[in-house]
Amino acid sequence: MSPTDTGGDNASPRIGRRHFLIGIGVIAGGIAAGQWLRPYLVGGRDSAPKEFQPHAFVRIGADDRVTVIIGKSEMGQGIYTGLPMILAEELDVNPQRLAVEIAGVDPAFNHPFLPAQFTGGSMSVMSTYEALRRVGATARRMIVQAAATEWGVAAADLRTEDGVVFAPDGRSATYGKFVEAASALPVPAKENITLKNRADFRYIGKPQRRLDSRIKVNGEAQFGIDVDLPNMLVAVVARPPQFGASVRSFDASQAKAVRGVVDVKQIPSGVAVIAEHTWAALKGREALRIEWQDGPGATLSTESMRTERRALLARTGLLAKNQGDAIAALADARRKIDVEYELPYLAHACMEPLNAVAWVKNDRCEMWLGTQGQSQDAQLVAAALGIPAANVKINTMFLGGGFGRRASGTSDFPVEAAHVAKGLNRPVKVVWTREDDTRGGYYRPFGLNRVQAAIGADGLPIAYFHRVVSKPVLANTALGKMAVSKEGVDPSTLEGSADMPYAIPNLRAEVHNTNETVPSLWWRSVGHSANGFVANSVIDELANLAGQDPYRYRRALLAGKPRHLAVLDKAATAAGWGKPLPKGHFHGIALQESFNSIVAQVAEVSVSGKQVRVHRVTCAVDCGLAVNPDQVVAQMQSGIVFGLSAALRGEITIEGGAAVQSNFDTYPVLRLADTPVIDVHIVDSDGPIGGIGEPGTPPIAPAVCNAIHAATGQRIRRLPISASLA
Amino acid sequence: MLTGRDYVISLTVNGERHDIDADPEMPLLWALRDLIKLTGTKYGCGIAQCGACTIHIDGQPARACVTPVSAAVGTEIRTIEGLSPDATHPVQQAWIELDVVQCGYCQSGQVMAAAALLEQNPSPTDADIDAAMNGNICRCGTYPRIRAAVKRAAELKRAGEPA
Incomplete structure (x- = not known):
């Protein structure tokens, strides 16, 4: 075979090589x-x-x-x-x-x-x-x-x-x-x-x-969900109504009577309804009758997990970082805080709901996927089918968003599609509805944090002790688990807090790992989205305790770090920090280093009752080398909108072992009318090349919450903001 | 092959007639995507919350996911594939010029919503754009560029029309 041979004995003309790039x-x-x-x-x-x-x-x-x-x-x-x-x-x-x-x-x-x-x-x-x-x-x-x-x-x-x-x-x-x-x-x-x-x-x-x-x-780009192959079927899967539950029995007679339904079969993740087209599959699934067997998480709720996590917060955890002696410094300090921060489960909510096309032919499987992790998908699909990994061929399509969800630790959606396709002898596209996708787990984990911090005579921090209770992320992925220490410390659980750039002499970090049935996963910027909120909020609390300006306070803590200072100064100056704002508008600032890039953001916010309005975000970024500067700007805009969605209203809550939210009516995301003006400034640098897809996200939640504090005196210690202001 | 049990529904999509075998309640979205094989119109929510399936029915923006095929019989349906033969509609041009797209999944719906807006309102204000585009979700956060691109498209459209 030549290097350009598509190798496909079956690629349809619609997926074959295309003029621009779809080859x-x-x-x-x-x-x-x-x-x-x-x-x-x-x-x-x-x-x-x-x-x-x-x-x-x-x-x-x-x-x-x-x-x-x-x-x-x-x-x-x-x-x-x-x-x-x-x-x-x-x-x-x-x-x-x-x-x-x-x-x-x-x-x-x-x-x-x-x-x-x-x-x-x-x-x-x-x-x-x-x-x-x-x-x-x-x-x-x-x-x-x-x-x-x-x-x-x-x-x-x-x-x-x-x-x-x-x-x-x-x-x-x-x-x-x-x-x-x-x-x-x-x-x-x-x-x-x-x-x-x-x-x-x-x-x-x-x-x-x-x-x-x-x-x-013009509609030409082919996402995974757009794949159409000759003789292809479409399937939806009825999955358990709670995490960890399973099928006890089911009656498919009415489902099979739906016109267009071809087959109904049990697979490890539930019951698949396979049909001529999506609508028939959906109607068939509605007609299914399934008895479910409760699993170990049947009574799990956000409230029960909060209680469990709070109890753990009082106990010593696994030591993740210990610099100086934070415990002794805290004991001696007169001016200190002891605060709890809570971050909710978050769904990725990619615009393109999860889907996968699989075609199993004897001991071979060909797949068409919007995926972030082709190699792992091939290995896990092969294992599920009992065939060699080399016999799994994956065709990568455009992804309608990823944010980490299309790289789950179990390759859940490709593996499921392979199970559906097994024995069919025809290609099948497994489509997740929005509700399936939102309720399907693999969330950013629900985390409770306790931070004890103290300031010295000059007002600057002398101790920071962060204890977090969360379900580890890297430990639950094939690629990430090698980074977990033998004691069980998952670096993602504390990244962005214990390693923050702000100078604090005594630093201690501990973790408690939970293992509830709700699957956790990396979500755009991984630990930074949670810990950047905690760390940047706490720094703001300490500046307040010291009676100092939060921007100048950060400057003092970044002394000797010219790249960080340049980014912080650019954001503050461009936003007009300290200058008069329209009546009722207030500024909040945050800086986070992640994925080798440094990003600072200033949010201009007004609060009216329980209504928070973000008017403008000024963002400065040093990513070393901006290969395509306008796309660096685009990714900052993107990260800010994504993080703001989560900060304002994003929350998956659990009742009876299942997600309560299901679609955009109950899991609201930012829309155009609520989107602030976003100014992005790229700070020139000769630093090493940094990432750009994720670093825009972490600073926005603390920048907005710090501005809310400036506006109202209320410290937001639980996200989303809507839950704190309720 | 049609049998006695089949429903035959005639739809006019982008000026072409399609006879399809579809339950009258089938949402137009699935008829377009699965039966007529026009996959530019996207599924995002199924409950008219996200706008990814925005099409034009008799020139008006509509959500294909909640429009039964029976309600579309006798109408002129336009999808993203029929907006222009070569991506030269002013909205498409403006989107390309300002690099609006990221993942691109919502953009068929965004472009169709913007095109419908400009048909009704050749010079939309910020408030008009907010109102007309607020039903279209983008998870990549292309909203700031959408705002700018709608205005640019309005300029291009006005410039391209005989005075």
Whole structure:
């Protein structure tokens, strides 16, 4: 099979290779991670143009078409533009001319730090930046060498610009003219490749329009839920009405009588109704009669968990961090606080409800997924079906949002689809309704926090002791659990608090791990979204206790950290901190470092009775290198809206072992009319590359709550704000 | 193949007639997506809360998820695929120009809602935009750009129309 063979004996025309990027190109045959190909000359048959492919990441066609193959999943973060830009910079091709192809699943596209193909942790740019540049530079060098040989000049005398090679004597030709000759050359050694200096960048660091806009405004982009295969069925699953419950018995006779229902069968996660189309499956599910067997969490409620967590907060937990002697400092201190902070379960509520298409053929399974974790999905699907992982082929589609939900620790939705598909001999699309999705668990965990903190004579903090009770996140994922200490401390439970940049001499952190039936999962920015709220609120409480301005107080605690200070100052200055605001408007500030980026936000808020209005958010970000600055702005806007949704009204509560909320009427999210004006400032930096998908989220909740305190004197210690102001 | 038990429903979508076998109560959303194979119209909530399924029925914005196919018979249905042949509707142009989209899942509905707004109101104010677009949820938080892009689309539309 050639590297461009789709390898599919079944890909429908609707999913086949598309003009722009929907091609699901599978680099067949197992290319080892990052491996260079013996330069391929592919194509040239069926009138397809010949293509030069020196590496799994790029092909250059005789027709001058440059195709970049991306193994990361696009869930809105702009990765199908940002990563191609990096390669295009060194290849010297205008990114707007690129074709982007969604990669198949292959070790060539594994995360450089992880034995898996995975998109998350805001790591895509920082982890692939060097490799993409090197591939682009190497391909360019081979094209240039081919041109030099053909023209009888030295390669060093040639220059390139936007896909054209120029000779000193005025001759020029496009890259496509040299694909055949370049394919015959050996791949140059790494030490012979020189990368550009930042000052010479033509594209990196300058705004580039997204390459996927057009197909996302005309309905053409194919998300997982849009997959349509010949002879495909659609299924919905009746899942237990409480976490941990199971099917005792069921009667499918009425369901099977619904026109269009093809089959009803029990699977590990419930009872699947398989039909000709979605509507029949839904009608069939309504007609099912199921007796459920209560599980161990049948009486679980938010209230019962709060009581359990509060009891644990009084007891010593696993020691996660111990710097200085916080306990002794607290005992000696005269000015101190001892406060409890509560954060609710949160659903990710991706716009595209979960779904998965599976087609099981004997000992093989092909899937079409919007997923963040292809390798794990393949392994767990294989295990569920009892087939080798190599027999599972995954086609990655566009993701209608991810936020961590499409990388659950159990690959719940792909595995379930495989169970539904087993024995059907036809492709089946398992669709989750919005209610299924909201009530399906894998939430940001419900956490209770106790913070004891003290200030010294100068008002600055001398001790901070944070104890948290929460269900660990990383411990419940295949990729994350290796980060858990042998004592059981999951770093995500305290990240963003125990390691905050604010200088506090005596710092102690303890955790209690809970294990209720409600599945927990990473939710955009993981521990930072919870701990950034706690830490930034507590710093504000201490500034208040000291009678100091919260912005200047933070400045004092960030002394000697020029990058943090620059970000904090930019946000404060741009927002007009300390200057008069419209009547009834107040400012709150927060800063959080996460995923190697530093973000500060100032929220301008007014409070009228129980109504909180966020008028404006001023955001400053230092992400080291902003590859595509306008998408950095977009991700800050995105993170702020996402975090504000949660802060204002986001809450999943549990009654009788199940989620109470089910759809956008009961799990409200931010809408356009309530969205503040958002000003984003990118702070120039020569720091290492940071992430951008998640770091915008953590500061907004504390910035808004600190502003509410400024406005009303009320300290919000329980999110969402609506629950505290009720 | 149609049998005696089938319901035949005739719909006109983007100017083309489709005869489908659908229960009259089937929401137009599933008829469009599963039977007519126009998947640009998205499922988001099923209860007219999120706007991802926004289409035009006789020029008016409608939520396909709560519109039974029987209610759409005899109407002109327009979906995102029929808004323009080549993504050149002023709303689409403005969306591309201002890089509105992120994950893109809600954007078919956003674009259709904005297009309907501009048909009725060529120069919407901020308040008009808030009111018309508030039924369309975006979890990526593209709202600030949607606000700006609706205004830009209004400019493009006015510029493109004979005075």
